[in-house]
Amino acid sequence: MSPQPQAAVGAPLSRVDGRLKVTGQALYAAEHDADGAVHAVIVDAAIGRGRITGVDTADAEKHRGVLRVIHHGNAPTLPYRDNSGSNNPPGRRLRVFQDDRVLFHGQPVAVVVATTLEAAQHGASLVKVGYDAQEPSTDLAEAEPGKPTDYARGDAEAGLRSSAVRLDVTYQLARNHHNPMEPHATIARWDGNRLTVWDKTQWVMGTHDELAAVFDLPADAVRVINPFVGGGFGSGLRCWPHTTVAALAARETGRPVKLVLSRRQMYFGTGFRPSYEYRLRLGSDRRGRLSAAIHDIDAETSSYETFTEAVMGAGQMLYSMPHVSQAYRTVPLDVNTPIWMRGPGFASASFVIESAMDELAHELGIDPIELRRRNEPSEDESSNLPFSTRRLRECCTVGAREFGWHRRSPKPRSTRDGDWLIGLGMAAGVYDPGRYPGDARARLDADGTAVVEAATSDMGPGTYTSQTQVAADALGLNMRTVTFRLGDSLYPRTSPHGGSSTMASVGTAVVDACNQVRQQAIRLAVEDRESPLYGVDTDEVVVRSGRLHVQGNPARGETYRSLLARNNRSHLEANGSYTGPPSPARHSYHAYNATFAEVAVDATLGLVRVRRMLGVYDAGRIISPKLADSQAIGGIVGGIGTALLEHTVTDHRDGRIVNANLADYLVPVNADVPEVRAIYLDGEDNDGNALGVKGLGEVVQVGVAAAIGNAVFNATGRRVRQLPITAEALL
Amino acid sequence: MSTELPESAAPPPTGSGEPFSSVPTRRTFIATSAAVGGAVVAGGAFIALPEEATAAGASPSSRVSLTVNGTRRTVTVDNRTSLLDLLREHLGLTGSKKGCNAGACGACTVLVDGHRVNACLTLAVRLEGTEVTTIEGLADGGELHPLQQAFIDQDAFQCGYCTPGQIVSGVGCVQEGHTGSPEEIREWMSGNICRCGCYVKIVRAVEQTAGRK
Numbered sequence: 001m002s003p004q005p006q007a008a009v010g011a012p013l014s015r016v017d018g019r020l021k022v023t024g025q026a027l028y029a030a031e032h033d034a035d036g037a038v039h040a041v042i043v044d045a046a047i048g049r050g051r052i053t054g055v056d057t058a059d060a061e062k063h064r065g066v067l068r069v070i071h072h073g074n075a076p077t078l079p080y081r082d083n084s085g086s087n088n089p090p091g092r093r094l095r096v097f098q099d100d101r102v103l104f105h106g107q108p109v110a111v112v113v114a115t116t117l118e119a120a121q122h123g124a125s126l127v128k129v130g131y132d133a134q135e136p137s138t139d140l141a142e143a144e145p146g147k148p149t150d151y152a153r154g155d156a157e158a159g160l161r162s163s164a165v166r167l168d169v170t171y172q173l174a175r176n177h178h179n180p181m182e183p184h185a186t187i188a189r190w191d192g193n194r195l196t197v198w199d200k201t202q203w204v205m206g207t208h209d210e211l212a213a214v215f216d217l218p219a220d221a222v223r224v225i226n227p228f229v230g231g232g233f234g235s236g237l238r239c240w241p242h243t244t245v246a247a248l249a250a251r252e253t254g255r256p257v258k259l260v261l262s263r264r265q266m267y268f269g270t271g272f273r274p275s276y277e278y279r280l281r282l283g284s285d286r287r288g289r290l291s292a293a294i295h296d297i298d299a300e301t302s303s304y305e306t307f308t309e310a311v312m313g314a315g316q317m318l319y320s321m322p323h324v325s326q327a328y329r330t331v332p333l334d335v336n337t338p339i340w341m342r343g344p345g346f347a348s349a350s351f352v353i354e355s356a357m358d359e360l361a362h363e364l365g366i367d368p369i370e371l372r373r374r375n376e377p378s379e380d381e382s383s384n385l386p387f388s389t390r391r392l393r394e395c396c397t398v399g400a401r402e403f404g405w406h407r408r409s410p411k412p413r414s415t416r417d418g419d420w421l422i423g424l425g426m427a428a429g430v431y432d433p434g435r436y437p438g439d440a441r442a443r444l445d446a447d448g449t450a451v452v453e454a455a456t457s458d459m460g461p462g463t464y465t466s467q468t469q470v471a472a473d474a475l476g477l478n479m480r481t482v483t484f485r486l487g488d489s490l491y492p493r494t495s496p497h498g499g500s501s502t503m504a505s506v507g508t509a510v511v512d513a514c515n516q517v518r519q520q521a522i523r524l525a526v527e528d529r530e531s532p533l534y535g536v537d538t539d540e541v542v543v544r545s546g547r548l549h550v551q552g553n554p555a556r557g558e559t560y561r562s563l564l565a566r567n568n569r570s571h572l573e574a575n576g577s578y579t580g581p582p583s584p585a586r587h588s589y590h591a592y593n594a595t596f597a598e599v600a601v602d603a604t605l606g607l608v609r610v611r612r613m614l615g616v617y618d619a620g621r622i623i624s625p626k627l628a629d630s631q632a633i634g635g636i637v638g639g640i641g642t643a644l645l646e647h648t649v650t651d652h653r654d655g656r657i658v659n660a661n662l663a664d665y666l667v668p669v670n671a672d673v674p675e676v677r678a679i680y681l682d683g684e685d686n687d688g689n690a691l692g693v694k695g696l697g698e699v700v701q702v703g704v705a706a707a708i709g710n711a712v713f714n715a716t717g718r719r720v721r722q723l724p725i726t727a728e729a730l731l
Numbered sequence: 732m733s734t735e736l737p738e739s740a741a742p743p744p745t746g747s748g749e750p751f752s753s754v755p756t757r758r759t760f761i762a763t764s765a766a767v768g769g770a771v772v773a774g775g776a777f778i779a780l781p782e783e784a785t786a787a788g789a790s791p792s793s794r795v796s797l798t799v800n801g802t803r804r805t806v807t808v809d810n811r812t813s814l815l816d817l818l819r820e821h822l823g824l825t826g827s828k829k830g831c832n833a834g835a836c837g838a839c840t841v842l843v844d845g846h847r848v849n850a851c852l853t854l855a856v857r858l859e860g861t862e863v864t865t866i867e868g869l870a871d872g873g874e875l876h877p878l879q880q881a882f883i884d885q886d887a888f889q890c891g892y893c894t895p896g897q898i899v900s901g902v903g904c905v906q907e908g909h910t911g912s913p914e915e916i917r918e919w920m921s922g923n924i925c926r927c928g929c930y931v932k933i934v935r936a937v938e939q940t941a942g943r944k
Contacts, residue, residue: 014884018883020891022894024895028825028892033823117820118812122811181830181893181924228891229890230892231890260829263833460927461889462889629886630932637930662833662836663835668928668930669922670923
């Protein structure tokens with residue numbers, strides 16, 4: 001098979017769905033027209049733990065427009081078949097309205113269905129729920145952790161004892177909520193025993209499988225649709241209880257039901273990045289060569305499910321050292337279950353490790369970039385595998401040059417601009433991108449246009465656009481003649497749209513399907529006596545702009561259209577697949593970055609302002625540079641939030657989240673984000689995916705908080721070992 | 732679902748629901764769990780919220796005439812209906828987005844008589860005689876508004892959910908003349924949250940559009 005010319009891949013194209021999005025025509029979950037849909041509003045528990053003693057629905061049911069109030073006292077028993085797929089963590093998942101127990105503040109305890117949104121909202125306020133309340137346990141620092149997950153190589157305790165320089169630091173990381181701009185929402189409709197759901201999800205197949213399990217339906221009786229996702233960052237990786245509530249309400253009322261979580265309900269109706277307490281002990285020699293690290297990691301989970309994430313990876317392989325031990329303990333609390341959030345695990349661990357490296361650099365009087373260079377491993381020391389590609393040094397070098405790192409004074413609190421203390425900081429980042437099996441289907445029609453389908457999602461990175469790019473090149477078509485469809489469980493099955501996996505996984509399946517279709521056309525041509533390509537070796541034929549021709553001889557060829565018309569073929573079609581990465585692994589496959597920050601800190605008020613930021617990325621081949629640039633800048637902005645603003649605050653007396661809104665849970669706004677720049681190193685990584693990509697959606701947020709924290713230290717001489725870094729902490 | 736009525740329609744229904752009859756039960760362990768906040772205090776004791784005297788049964792409506800994207804509309808709306816819910820749930824104009832329903836995110840930004848407002852905080856019944864412009868009303872036939880085109884050119888969005896609010900807000904920002912510098916644009920566009928973090932490019936798109944004027 002001759003390699004196809006690459007016209008679309010690598011070109012800085014605008015989004016194919018841009019027009020729909022800027023005109024308000026892109027339809028998100030709650031915006032689909034389900035004829036006759038009624039509205040549902042969830043009543044959530046007002047206690048943090050305990051039992052429901054009674055539900056008084058009389059007033060709600062009298063309210064005009066209210067059709068039904070469903071709660072544990074009148075809800076049918078739901079099958080809740082086991083489903084360890086769909087990203088359900090180990091444990092016993094929350095079963096809506098199945099018993100009187102309250103496991104966390106905000107748990108759904110009833111749902112009001114009404115003909116109008118206003119009536120449903122008001123009706124929900126009229127439901128009176130009685131409780132037998134117990135004091136919940138919601139404080140990570142006060143609760144008992146579970147059994148640890150351990151990792152060890154060498155003898156870390158002995159290695160630490162014999163180190164010339166030792167660091168012992170404990171960091172606290174706040175809980176973060178994804179807060180995608182689109183609230184989670186579901187429209188559910190039953191047609192007999194068949195369920196159709198429009199749902200905000202990053203994984204239509206996961207929601208499909210979960211609903212089939214909850215209601216014990218055959219797989220083909222459930223359809224999940226979601227063509228546009230208004231942000232996710234991980235919050236849509238699981239089917240949450242409200243989706244079941246909507247489907248249940250639709251079944252009980254015999255009407256299509258629309259259920260939209262309020263912004264407040266997003267704080268306990270969907271997951272979150274868990275809070276951490278992370279103690280790190282580092283040992284090195286006087287020249288900064290690391291010898292040992294001991295990681296004691298506590299993270300919150302719920303009382304009913306054990307959520308874990310890849311928080312141990314970076315500590316095992318980012319830097320070279322003989323002795324490492326790690327204990328990762330989840331702490332069950334009376335909260336809802338966390339979920340992965342952008343850069344899961346790695347973003348949290350990197351704040352600790354990269355801040356500690358900065359502390360060590362300062363202690364030793366070594367430049368932070370030089371300290372990282374001195375600890376660069378020659379292989380992945382956690383797996384003893386060679387790196388597929390690892391260009392962290394180059395990220396640092398390019399970043400230092402482009403950011404003007406030489407202008408940084410190593411002495412903290414030594415650069416001023418009026419009342420402002422100025423500081424520069426950097427951090428390294430690493431992420432282990434996902435690569436999961438998945439399928440895709442391609443169809444080339446007689447008119448020379450193609451449709452490619454896969455049940456993946458586009459929460460914002462530009463899946464529509466980038467998959468169209470790879471499909472167009474593999475088919476030899478122009479972008480405008482290729483349509484990529486996603487967000488429907490009727491399309492070929494894919495893995496979740498998350499973990500930076502989509503291009504490597506779905507993209508590879510798309511290329512496979514399109515390659516097959518192109519090969520079918522080429523074979524048809526070379527075996528067709530009427531074709532100018534008759535008798536040509538199939539390996540000698542390429543396709544460009546819908547025209548097959550001999551490589552190096554564009555004059556000899558014909559179009560798809562003429563070929564299919566002459567052969568009376570309405571279309572050519574193929575299913576493609578990606579089977580996952582090589583197993584056993586041959587390489588350590590990771591994406592890397594170096595992130596740089598300049599901050600200004602008001603010397604008297606402690607106010608921190610980011611002045612400029614730069615990220616340099618080793619993320620393999622970049623399919624869609626214009627969109628990748630936006631994604632990187634967005635990851636940095638997310639990191640600014642984690643570093644300086646974002647903090648979900650729980651009142652431990654009753655488990656209530658006190659800042660469950662966008663006025664009190666602060667996220668970066670336009671004025672918080674001045675100059676931000678992203679640079680992707682040219683290159684590709686061909687470990688197990690033909691596209692040469694590494695995935696970039698996560699790595700762009702990893703290390704950002706540490707870079708900012710390190711810049712704050714450089715500005716002020718104050719090391720804040722908690723996130724977010726607030727003015728209070730700097731006063 | 733349409734609430735659109737001809738001008739000659741019958742007067743709006745009054746609050747003719749059943750009078751609120753059930754006596755509030757103020758048992759110690761009853762907490763009113765509302766969609767917007769129940770009442771709970773520490774230690775497992777609960778305080779009942781006062782009942783709303785007009786709550787049960789009543790849903791008074793009003794008739795209002797307004798112009799939406801150049802089309803005059805006369806609608807009968809529940810008095811509790813926000814402009815945003817009128818647009819999204821009754822007029823089929825889902826381009827204006829509900830992000831927080833509390834005026835904190837700007838996803839619902841529309842122009843009312845040329846001024847930027849949060850449609851989620853604006854009661855529809857207040858809008859008699861006003862002109863409302865939403866994202867659906869910006870393009871001139873098939874030709875995009877310059878700021879819509881600038882958003883595409885600059886890739887000033889990712890998921891697209893805040894985008895209609897950003898663009899309408901940007902149109903307001905340009906009309907107000909708050910585009911003298913990137914700093915000024917950043918300040919005057921800070922009522923619109925973009926969680927995908929496209930601010931740098933939103934500023935460029937507004938600059939590009941302001942520069943054309």
